Amino acid sequence: MNSITLLGMLAAFCTTISFLPQALKTIQTKNTSGISLYMYALFTFGTLFWLLYGLLSHNLPVTVANSVTFLFAAIILSYKLKYK
């Protein structure tokens, strides 16, 4: 594996896992006042489209990364809708 591929994997890891601390914080505090509903609506649909794109184009990294991010984003969106 060359250094550019490694940089791409590090990038994918950071952006994918970053939604975990947000999901945990939102679940624990139920504080969604500073969170944008429009952001999470767009982002949740966006990751769902990436997931479908990954499946249809047989791209495993895109499918796996976006399955994880879609799950976290959907949790945050559902809390935002419940605890406005």
Add this chain to the structure above:
Amino acid sequence: MNSITLLGMLAAFCTTISFLPQALKTIQTKNTSGISLYMYALFTFGTLFWLLYGLLSHNLPVTVANSVTFLFAAIILSYKLKYK
């Protein structure tokens, strides 16, 4: 352009532009209480790594999309650090 490529472009548009309403909300309200510092630290560095990856691998869509997202993420992170 086939329908799978179109789905990928729709996905990229949604996930890239989604951080704009969050950045605007954070700038206007300065309310960052529900926002996770760890999320935006990881996400900002993640998009920076994606940006470098895009530049080094001569991938224009990755470079452009992550330049935009990095800008929004860095603004939100700076507000989170300033208005804890």
